[in-house]
Amino acid sequence: MTMDMSRYLGLFLTEASEHLEGLGRDLVQLEREGAPAVVDSMFRHAHSVKGMASSMGFESIAVVAHRVEDLVDAIRQDPAKLERSLVDLLLSATDVMLAQVRAVSESKPPDDASSLLGQLAEKVSAVTGRTPGATRVINQAKASPPAAPAPVTAAARVSPQAVEAPPPPASEPAAEARVAAVVPPSEEGAAKTAKRWAVRLRIAPTCQTPGVRAFLVHKRLTGLGTLHGLQPPLEDLKAGRIPEGNIQVELETAEGEEAIRKALRNVAEVELVSLKPAVVAPPPAPVPAASGLVPAEAPRASNSADATARTVRVRTELLDYFLDTVGELLLATARLRELGKVLPENSRPPIEEGVYRLHTLVKDLHDKVMSARMTPLSLITDRLPRAARDIARRREREVDLVITGAEIELDRAILDELADPLLHLLRNCIDHGLESPEDRVAAGKGARGRVLVSVRRARDRVVVEMEDDGRGMNAAKLKTAAVARGALSAEAAARMTDREAFMLACLPGVSTAQDVSEISGRGVGMDAVKRVVENVGGTLEIESELGRGTRFTLRLPLTVAVVHLLLVAVGDEVFGLPIAKVVGAMEADSERLDRSREMPLLPHGQGLLPVYGLDELTGVQAPPRKGVRPFVVMEGDAGRVALAVDGLVGQEEAVLKPLSRPLDLLPGLSGVTILGSGRPVFILDVPRLLSA
C-alpha cells in the first residue's frame, strides 16, 4: 500500500515538538528529583519521536531519538547510571532534535548531527556495554510503517469511548492550537437509577445579569438532583464571574435526559451546549500495543471536563483568519447601522431590528472565536524550568522554580507576546536577583534560591506573578542612576516612593547602567518587558524589599480585543490614546505657559508638567495654533506629561489590530484600529514616542 505521508507532516511537526519539549522538561525535573515516573515519561517521549520520525522517513531524527531511548532505558534499568554529564548529553540531543524538526518545518533536510551521534553511540556503549542497534526507518514511498496503525488515529486525542475523528488537513507546517469540540450526546438516558450527566451551559453574552441567570439555572438543576464539580463555583456564579458565560457541572439524578432538557429549556438566555452521560474518573488510556506512530496521551490531569470535550486541532492561522473576518463583520454591521440612520423615519425600525439581530449574532460569533483562541499559559511556562536550569548553571546559582496555575488560559495572541518577557524576568530573577549559594548562606538563607511563578484569575484579568527570594532592589541606587542619566530631576527623585522608584528600572538606559545592574541588578530588557505588557493592555508592577526578594506582577487582559481610547486630533489626523493612561484633559493658552530651558510647563494639580506637541512627536504637520488649546495629561514612564493637541474627538471602544510588517518596526505605535467611519487610526505608545 502506498501512502502519502505528507498529509501527516503538520501533525508530525506539532506532536514531535511537543514530545521533545516534554522530554526537555522531564530531563530538568529528573536531575532534581530522579523519580522513576519521570524516566518512564522520558522513555515514552523518546520512543514516540523515534516512531513518528521513522514513519515519516526522517532517518536522522529517528536515529538520535533511538539513541536517546537507549540511554533513557539504561537509566530506567539502573538509576545509578544517572549523572550530570549524561543529562547534559541528553539535553543537547533534545535540542538537536528540536532543531531538526524545525528544519523539516522549513522544508529543509534535517541536519545529520553526526558528531552528536558519535557521542551518543559512545555513551550507549559505555552505559550498556553493547553497541547501539540499527534504527529501522520507513522509506516513505514504500509501505505503511510497521507496528503502526493507520495514522488516522493520530488526528485527535480521544477519550476512550469517543468516536474517531477525521484527520485535520495538516499538510503544511503550522502552529496549531487546540479547540474544544463537543461530542453529540450518544445514548438515551433511560436509566431509572441515579446517573451522572455532564452538563455544559452557556449564558447568552447579551445577558445583563449573568449572575442571576446562572443562579436560576443552578436552582433548576438542584431541583433535579445533586450537583458535583460546578465550574465556576457557586460564589463566582452568583457574582457573575463566568468566563465567556460557560458553566459546566455534573448532575446526579434519576431523571431522564428529556426531563433535564425540559427543565433547562424554559430558562431564557441560557443555551444548553451539551448534555451527555458523565464518565466518572476515566481509566488512564492504555498505550495501544501498536502505537508506533503516536502513543496515547499520558493521562495527565484527566478530569471529567476532558472526558466530555474532545479536542481537534486547528491551525493558528485559521483562528487568526476567523478573528479578522469576524472583525470585518463587526465593522460592516456598524456601517450598516450608520446607513440606517439616514433612512426615512418610518422605514427605520425594520432595518434597526435587523441590524440589532445581526450585531448580536456577530458579537456572539466573536466571543466564540475569542474563546477558541484561549490557550493555557503552560504553553510558555513549560519552557521556563529548562531555561532556569541553563541560566542557573551558567551563573553557578542554585534555584528551585515553582510554577502554579499554568493551566489558566489567555488569548493566544497575548500569550505569544508574553513568551520573551517572562524569560527576561526569569533571567533577571536568577541572574541578578538571586545571590550565590555562599552569599545566601552568609545571609542566613538556604543555599538554594527560589523563584515562584504563580498565575491566577482575578475577575476579567489574568495575574502572573514572578517572585524571587534574592537580594531585592535598591530604590536609592535606581534613583541616583535615573538622575545621573537625566531621566529624572533630583527633586522628583526625592519625592518618589520606593515603589515608583522600582519602576525606574524599566526606563531604557537606566536599567542597563553599569552601577545599577551590578548592585541591584534588574536591567536587561526591563523596558521591553514593560512595553510588551502595556501594549497588550496589561500593567507591570514591581515590589521589592532589600535582602528579601523582588516580585514582578503582570496584570493582563484575557483577550486583546477591545481597548478604550481617547481620540485626539492633530491637524487633519486622528490618533487614539489608551484611556487607561490618560489622567485628564484641560485647556490652556499655550503662549502664556511658563517655560524652563525652552520646555513649556503646564500647571496641573500641585505641580508643573512638561508639555510636548503631539504634532512634533508624531511627525505629523499641523498648522500652528495660537491661544487656548486642549492638552491631554498622561502617565509617562518618568511621571506625568502634557500633550498639546488640536482637539478632543471623543472616546471609543475599539477592536485593536496588531501592527503588521512593516508598521511594527516603527517606535511609538501600539496598534491600529478602524473607526465606525472606516478610517484607520493609530494607537500611540506615548512613553515610547517620548523616548525614541
Added chain:
Amino acid sequence: MRHVIFRVEKERYGLPLAAVKEVVVPPERFTRVPRAPAAVTGVMNLRGRVVTVVELRQLLGLPDGPTPSGRVVLLERGRRDLGLLVTDVDGIEAVERVSAAPGKAVPAVRGVARLKGVAVTVLDPEGLDSAVVGLFTAAQQK
C-alpha cells in the same frame, strides 16, 4: 511568466502576477503614519485590513516628486499588508527575457525586459519587501 504591468509616470514596471494580490483605487485620503519614512504615503482600510501604502519611486531611490496616484498595487506577501502607489496599471503581459538593469544594482529590481518594443523594469517581490523593511529600520535608527 505573466507579469502585472504598471506605470509610475512614464516608466513601465512589471511584477510577477503571483506576487500581486489585487489592484485597488486609492482612498480620498490616507491615514498618515507617525514617524514613518517619507516614502510611506500612509495606510488605508481595505475591507477591514489596514494596508500600508508606499510610493514606488521613492522606494527605488528615484528623485522626489509626488506620484500622480491612480492605483494601489497590493502585494501578496503572506500576512503583510503592503501596497505600492502607482500612476496606472496597464494590464497583464507575458515577460520573457529579462536582462540586467543598467546602473547601480538595487535589490528591488530584477532587471529589464522589452515588451512590444518598450522597456519594462522587472521588479523582484522579495527585494521590494526587504527594501521596505530596510526603509523602516533605517527610519527607526535615525
Added chain:
Amino acid sequence: MVVSAALSGPFAEAELHMAKRVLVVDDAIFMRNMIKDIFASGGFEVVGEAANGLEAVEKYKDLKPDLTTMDIVMPFKSGIEATREIIKYDANAVVIMCSALGQESLVMEAIEAGASDFIVKPFRAEDVLAVVKKVLGEG
C-alpha cells in the same frame, strides 16, 4: 417601542390558543401600564393588577392567573414575601420578578423563595415576551 412583527401581527401564535391570564404587580401605575401593553401586544390577557404585596397575594388567590409579574420593592409587603406566600399557597405558581440592575441579590432571594424567572428594567417588549414564553414552555 419596537415590537417584533411576528408577535403583534393578527395571526400571532399566542392568539390561536386560549390567551394566558396574567396578574401584574407593581406599585407604579406607569410600570403596570407598560407591562400590560407588552402583554397585550404578545397576545396575553391581563386579568388583574396589584399595587403592593398584600394585595398581590389576595388577587392571586382570587384570580388563579397563569402568570404573575412581581415588582420587588413595594410597600406593605415586599415582592419577595408575596412570592413566598403565593408559592406556599400554590407550588406551581409561575411568578416572574421585575428587577433592576443592582438588585441581583434580591432577585436571587426571590428565586430561592420560588420565583420562576426574572426580567430586568428597563424592559424591552421582545425580551419580556421571550422570557415569559420560555417559562410557559412556549418559547
